[in-house]
Amino acid sequence: MNVISSTADAKRPGAARIGIGGPVGSGKTALIEALIPVFKARGIEIAVVTNDLVTKEDARRLQAGGLIDPDRVLAVEAGACPHTVIREDPTLNIAAADDLEAAFPDLDLVVIESGGDNLASTFSLDLVDWWMFVIDVAQGDDIPRKRGPGILQSDLLVINKLDLAPHVFVDADAILAEARQIRGTAQVIGCRCKGATVEGIETIADTIAREVLFHEIPA
């Protein structure tokens, strides 16, 4: 007799799985690179699955960056439909996450990075326990207004590259305010991942630790 499971495999032991989605070039890989040392400092063991459309570019970048053991990074070549491999048919990603958990039993967190996609990209809850959507200010100040499932349904909306706002003639504070208005009580965090100083990374790490790993961190 077959059974009906809940959306996620609720009884699955092991590491929590989170998704990072968003349009190509919005800074998903850079955000992971910024988060890795923060997680390491907090003693949170992580591994990463990347979903490049047609190459292993993101996985190789992380493996070569020296921030994480290269064996803790797996690439899933998703083909032409990055939303397919995280939503309609997430089985290749599930298998990759399973492989990482089997190889590294002490993992706390498996980060699954989507390939670049449009604002309609969402994660299957068969694959992840929680997911964030990453956009950046340089894509235009109307992105939150355009809504789309990624903007509306993600557990966390990250607006990246705040430092670029003046260079592309947009108001970062206005974008953040509009995004917060559109998402209601759902969280929005602005950040920048590169440069002499970073911004918002600790807040994102706090959110993940609190909402996914159930660490006691004040909101």
Next chain:
Amino acid sequence: MTDLRSQLRMLQCCDSAFPSGAFAFSSGLETLVNEGRVKSATDLHQLLDGQVIPRWLDFDRPFLRQAFASAQDPDALYQIDTRCHLQNTVERLARASRRIGRSLLTVHARIATPGAKAYQDHLRANAPPEATGYEPIVQGMLGAGLGLDLSQAEVGALNTVVTGVTSAAVRLGKLGALDAQAVLAAAANAMVAGLSCPAPEYPGAFAPLVEIAAQRRTAEQISLFAN
């Protein structure tokens, strides 16, 4: 007469919406399209009839039948899986077969198809992921677990392969969705003829066009598919 429940389960598992990861693979078709060897619905039909279907009948089918007969015995399945690995000489096709097979195992373990969890656990405990979990072994074991008869399991597995390659051709822009259905209807003749013949006692494959095409894909090639 096959019962309605097994027919429904076969339809469920052969549906293109059933998650198996198969959408990521073209079985060499992408290279053939890029090289101008497959340019139309007619070319695709010939490829299915001359390469894809015969390769499945000669290689995958015997392994599926062996796995179907040993579905209750994880260790016997593992031995069949290992033989399949040793006889797989086309690494890119073998890798695709393993990834699809292991994805199927994951899904069926989650929905509690009889036998799936036991074999998944057996592989995790005993076998390296790069050498086991081949698609026909998993399909044969699952077919028995789902209560299909052997014929249904074979039809379902072959149909999955043929529809997968045809779907890849649509994504590659070599035919439209309606033409694809005409190709599938025409390919049914070769599928029925092949399945009506006795299965070979020993697996063996000779489909050089798709096998070499799958291997010829270079690391630098920007592709829509993983093979």
